[in-house]
Amino acid sequence: MHESNKPNDNHHSDIPTTVTCLVCETVTTEGATVCRSNEDANCLAKGAAERIQKLNSQCFCISLPEGALKRALKLELAAPEVFDLIEQRCPHLFSAQPVFVSRTQQMRMAAVIQAIESVVALPTFRAKLVSAAPEIVRQMMSQNMNPTTAALAVDGVFFGYDFHLHEEKIGLIEVNTNAGGALLNAVLARAQHACCAVMDDVVHTQAKVQEFEQAIVAMFQHEWRLAQDAKASAHNDHSSHDLRTIAIVDEHPEAQYLYPEFLLFQQLFQRHGIKGIIAAPEQLSWRDGGLWCGEECIDLVYNRLTDFYLEGPKVDALRQAYLAQAVVLTPNPCLHALYADKRNLVIWSDPQQLQQLGVDAETQACLLANIPRTEVVQVKYADRLWANRRQLFFKPNAGYGGRAAYRGDKLTKRVWEEILAGEYIAQEIISPGERVSGSPEMPAQMKFDIRQYTYQGVVQWTAARLYQGQTTNFRTPGGGFAPVYTLDDNDLLGNPQKMAALLA
Numbered sequence: 001m002h003e004s005n006k007p008n009d010n011h012h013s014d015i016p017t018t019v020t021c022l023v024c025e026t027v028t029t030e031g032a033t034v035c036r037s038n039e040d041a042n043c044l045a046k047g048a049a050e051r052i053q054k055l056n057s058q059c060f061c062i063s064l065p066e067g068a069l070k071r072a073l074k075l076e077l078a079a080p081e082v083f084d085l086i087e088q089r090c091p092h093l094f095s096a097q098p099v100f101v102s103r104t105q106q107m108r109m110a111a112v113i114q115a116i117e118s119v120v121a122l123p124t125f126r127a128k129l130v131s132a133a134p135e136i137v138r139q140m141m142s143q144n145m146n147p148t149t150a151a152l153a154v155d156g157v158f159f160g161y162d163f164h165l166h167e168e169k170i171g172l173i174e175v176n177t178n179a180g181g182a183l184l185n186a187v188l189a190r191a192q193h194a195c196c197a198v199m200d201d202v203v204h205t206q207a208k209v210q211e212f213e214q215a216i217v218a219m220f221q222h223e224w225r226l227a228q229d230a231k232a233s234a235h236n237d238h239s240s241h242d243l244r245t246i247a248i249v250d251e252h253p254e255a256q257y258l259y260p261e262f263l264l265f266q267q268l269f270q271r272h273g274i275k276g277i278i279a280a281p282e283q284l285s286w287r288d289g290g291l292w293c294g295e296e297c298i299d300l301v302y303n304r305l306t307d308f309y310l311e312g313p314k315v316d317a318l319r320q321a322y323l324a325q326a327v328v329l330t331p332n333p334c335l336h337a338l339y340a341d342k343r344n345l346v347i348w349s350d351p352q353q354l355q356q357l358g359v360d361a362e363t364q365a366c367l368l369a370n371i372p373r374t375e376v377v378q379v380k381y382a383d384r385l386w387a388n389r390r391q392l393f394f395k396p397n398a399g400y401g402g403r404a405a406y407r408g409d410k411l412t413k414r415v416w417e418e419i420l421a422g423e424y425i426a427q428e429i430i431s432p433g434e435r436v437s438g439s440p441e442m443p444a445q446m447k448f449d450i451r452q453y454t455y456q457g458v459v460q461w462t463a464a465r466l467y468q469g470q471t472t473n474f475r476t477p478g479g480g481f482a483p484v485y486t487l488d489d490n491d492l493l494g495n496p497q498k499m500a501a502l503l504a
Contacts, residue, residue, distance in 0.1 A: 048102040048489035049168035051499065055100040055487075056435045059502050060443075061195030063203070063483055064096040068191035077187070079267060085260045092474050093260075094188055095482040097437055098195070099448050099464035101165065103488050108170050108370065109452055110459055113161050115366040116175070116348060117457035120338050124357040125347070129337060134309040137337045139323065153230035154223045156331040157302065158182050159339065161452040164432045171430030172348075172371045173449065176400065177331040177340040178304055180258045182453045183265055185463040185481055186212055192483055198501045202485045212461055217272045219455050220246060220330075224300055227328040243299055247277045247284070247291075249318065250304035254278075257474065265302065281305065284317040291321035300328040306400050308336040342397050342425045345374040372428040379420055386416065397423045407470050435466055437478040444468075444478055462486070 073083040086093055119125050130141050160179025164171045189204040189212075224243040232240065246269055248262050256262070266276035279293050291298045301318065310319040310333060321327040338344075347353045349371040354364045377385060377394065385392065389408030396404050404422075406415060407429070432447040446466040453461045465472045466479040474480050491498055 044489050044493065045102070045104040046168045048104055048487075048492045049165075051492040052100050052102050052105070052165075052487070053167060053434075055499075055502055056433060056448075058436065059097075059100070060436065060438070060440055061098065061199075061502065062096050063098045063192045063195050063485075064094060064188070065191075065193055068193065069094065069187070072187055072191040077190075077264070077267070079264065082260045082263050085263070090257060090260065090474065092476055092478075092480050093184065094480045095437070095446075095464075095466045095478060097435065097466075097478075098192075098483045098485045099433070099435055099450070099466070100485050100487060101450065101462075102492060103486055105165060105170060106459075106462070106486050109161070109163050109172075109450065111366055112163075112170070112172050112370045113452060113454055113459065114457055115363045116161075116172075116339070118363055119348065119354070119357065119359055119367070122357055122359070126338070128347070128357065129341075129344075132343075133337045134311075134333065136309050136311075136319070136323070136333050140332075140334050153226045154328060154330050154332065154335075155226065155456045156335040156339075157219055157223060157455060159331075159454045161454060163450045163452070164430045165450060166431045166433065169430060170370050172345075173427070173430075174342060174345070174395070175339045177308075177336045178306075179451065179453060180261060180304065181451070181463060181481055182461055183213075183216065183268065184258070184261050185453075185461060185483075186216075187264065188463075188481055188483060196501050196504075198498045199485065202487065204483070213268060215460060217268065217274070219460075220269075220274075220300065220302070223330045224328055227325075231325070243274055245275045245277065245296055245299045246302055247279050247293055247298045247300070248302045248304060249279055249281055249284070251280060251307075251314065253280055253304075256304075262304075281307075281315045281318050284321075286317040286320040286324075286326075289324070289326055291317060291327040298327055300330065303329055303331055308340070308398060309333045342374075342395055342399065343376060345371060345427060346376055346425060349373045372430050374425050374427040377419060377424040377426050382420055385426055389416075391429055392426045393429050394419050394424050394426050397425060405471055410470065435464075435482075437466065446476070446479060448482070450484065 069086075070083050073086075074080045126141065130138055133141070156177055158179050160176040162173045162176065164173055186209050189209045190206065192203050194200045194203045221243050228240040248265055250256055250262070253259060253262055262278050266278055269276035275296065277293050277296060277298070283293055284298070285292045291301070298321075305315065307315055310322065318327075318329070322329045322332065347357070348367050350373075351364060351368055354367065359367075375381075389411055392408040394406045394408060394411070399405055406419070408426075411419075432449055435446045435448050436443050437446045438444040446468060448464045448466045449472060451463050451465060452459050453463070462484045464482040464484050466476065466482050467473050468476045468479065
């Protein structure tokens with residue numbers, strides 16, 4: 001944290017060497033560990049965040065050379081049709097420029113995720129949630145929320161915790177239980193190259209990418225085993241088998257923007273001896289005590305539907321199989337209610353509710369410091385919310401993908417009336433991070449958020465999404481998924497050569 005202000009001349013001296021703090025600029029003697037302006041790690045973290053902001057606003061490094069993605073898909077993964085689809089349908093899926101974060105920022109985001117996991121595990125939280133949950137959730141979480149119920153035993157694949165980073169602040173914006181893009185980001189990592197020599201130790205290696213892909217398969221296999229163990233415990237039935245078939249289910253899958261990822265999942269599963277089927281929900285049938293797609297009996301459904309509570313007529317077969325615990329559904333309605341319903345942000349950002357639930361003081365402090373204050377939109381508070389709208393972001397309770405979400409300063413009276421008539425939350429705005437794109441001659445200003453892909457509360461992969469506009473999208477030239485490079489705080493503050501090389 002402190003850098004000497006005199007050269008090392010390698011001769012003995014009884015005169016103490018003075019050093020200057022790179023953050024607060026106070027002078028102390030060499031070996032001192034306490035920064036005079038702040039006696040804890042906040043000084044270091046703030047300084048690191050300032051350097052990160054400088055990198056994101058001034059570095060024009062390219063980590064995705066032209067042609068690299070094509071080579072990764074066509075040669076390494078033997079998936080030329082996926083590259084062709086991306087090129088034709090998703091021209092702004094990937095950004096060529098990385099996003100930088102500090103090690104402390106990464107650790108703080110991981111701490112928030114762990115804090116939420118600890119709250120969701122509380123019986124008091126689950127009891128509170130069940131009282132207002134949809135019928136399918138109440139039904140599956142009945143019997144005192146018995147954890148041996150197969151539907152509750154699974155943990156849910158690919159949760160996505162979305163954060164905004166603004167200066168030294170971080171803010172959890174939302175949680176998704178069917179976050180897309182993880183495997184696409186693995187492909188992006190395969191195609192990445194270090195923009196300069198000092199980044200060699202930061203860019204993901206091919207071995208790291210392969211390890212992540214293997215972890216993905218292991219995650220689905222673990223979900224299967226969790227459900228089978230729960231069934232065996234509940235019914236004393238140990239007649240299980242290895243995971244054989246996975247159906248990737250979404251409405252009109254071939255028309256989905258992320259359909260290329262479905263193909264990558266199918267190929268990944270098949271490389272590990274698991275049959276992968278891509279299907280629309282209406283292609284499934286409930287018969288003979290199982291869920292079928294044609295002549296294939298489905299073991300596990302990788303759920304990419306946005307009908308989170310299986311309410312529509314197209315999902316009748318899937319709903320019946322899920323209620324009968326005849327198929328492993330991951331993620332599922334219970335997990336969405338526990339994590340992704342945006343009304344949960346109200347609880348997690350309210351000290352009074354956290355206290356009533358019995359959340360410990362340390363967890364409360366973590367949540368309250370890093371989740372913007374959120375409240376349910378109610379007509380009786382309409383005047384206050386309208387008056388304060390410029391500091392608020394409005395989202396539907398069951399929204400996804402930025403649909404029907406509005407910055408308060410962009411609201412018209414007509415949209416405001418629709419919000420009041422609907423089911424919305426209002427969240428205090430924390431500005432997204434900013435990343436310069438393009439070139440020094442033609443710079444473009446982008447916003448970004450950070451998505452942490454998790455399983456069982458542990459971060460598996462970190463990605464950024466670059467965009468322009470109110471919310472994330474894949475329509476911005478130069479935008480899309482971007483790699484995240486995590487730099488050590490000590491390097492950011494004490495390695496000027498590295499900073500200079502990055503900004504050269």
